Amino acid sequence: MAPPVTPFNSQVIRDAFPILGRRVHGKPLVYLDNAASAQKPEAVISAMAQFQRTSYANVHRGLHTLANEATQAFEDARTKVAHFIGAGSAEEIVLTKGATEAINLVAAGISQRLEPGDEILISELEHHANIVPWHMAAQRTGAILKWAPITPDGALDMDKLSALITPRTKMVAISHMSNVLGSVQDVTAIVAMAHAQGALVLLDGCQGVVHQSIDVHAIGADFYVFSGHKMYGPTGIGVLHGTPAALDALPPWQGGGEMIEIVSKERITYNVPPFRFEAGTPAITEAVGLGAAIDWIQSQDQAGLHAHEQALLNYTMEALHGVNGVRLYGTAPGKGAIVAFNVDGAHPHDVAQLLDRSGVAVRAGHHCAQPLMTALGVTATARASFAAYTTFEEVDLFLAALAKARNFLL
Helix, strand or coil, X not given: CCCCCECCCHHHHHHCCHHHHXXXXXXXXXXXXXXXXXXXXXXXXXXXXXXHHXXXXXXCCCCCHHHHHHHHHHHHHHHHHHHHHCCCCHHHEEEECCHHHHHHHHHHHHHCCCCCCCEEEEECCCCHHHCHHHHHHHHHHCCEEEEECECCCCCECXXXXXXXXXXXXXXXXXXXXXXCCCCECCHHHHXXXXXXXXXEEEEECCCHHHHXXXXXXXXXXXXXXXXXXXXXXXXXXXXXXXXXXXXXXXXXXXXXXXXXXXXXXXXXXXXXXXXHHCCCCCCHHHHHHHHHHHHHHHCECHHHHHHHHHHHHHHHHHHHCCCCCEEEECCCCCCCCEEEEEECCCCHHHHHHXXXXXXXXCEEECCCCHHHHHHHCCCCEEEEECCCCCCHHHHHHHHHHHHHHHHHHC
């Protein structure tokens, strides 16, 4: 049963996150690095600690009480994930150590079916986690890696993407929402284009799952991946959703315990999905934390939360638009709550360090998206990214700190 929903109230939400009471350099912490990793509510911290105190054991193969309790908690987390993203069943959910591992798992399996001249299509928007595994797959197999370009406002060029999908395309791997620009892709349309040519689709949902309500059944992708730590859960846990057909066709990646059915000197038979892809002892406590994060998210007014994030985004973009010396990147309609920017004549690292002196935490660098930086004509940007607990007062503190930094640097 879903927990009761609390009407959206940013202050009540803030009170649930212990770290937000910190001061940095004598200033209240303004944490705007949520696209990299979000903070954790007390409910997640406590759930993990309580599990370690009372029920921790290894899962699936034990028969004693603690093993049974741990297995139940682990599988409950899998079920919560399935319900949260609209999966058909818990068997469609593979629990990994992160989105990066999930993409590598798929890329390694798909590589066994690729031949020289086959094509893999990705985009200029991708995080390195959705680039490097496909480079490696192309190098191993002789497949061709193709790139879908972006438009000047930072969205995918859908016409050019459509033209790049051919009968030679075997995989289309695209981010649902850019981790740098916040642009949200029409993933349902992309899936339809790819499937019309017989290609599989993997969607990197690390940002999308945080800022949108996800229904993987409606989207229709073969694979949808995301990580726990960006959605108020712990690090070390991620999710690979696969359709039953896609998972059934995927060979095992790592070998070890749990992923087997029978092992003899002569042969090995493999377990069914999702267990086929979960070799060894999994991240048990982290799975419990992910389940607690989902419970916390579902206890909130998600429509109100998403509206709040959009209001923060609009307020910030309007405040920075036209400011002398500040350059914004990513203005596509419907984008998520991420603001990438630079101060003319200043390195983003210097901007970030000056903001930190005012207690404001932003990210600076290439954001694991160097091909996107090349497309934008820069080597790096600064990035402010918002979350459920971000307030308008914090945005004002960020804007004031940026103005101070800008005056110092220019």
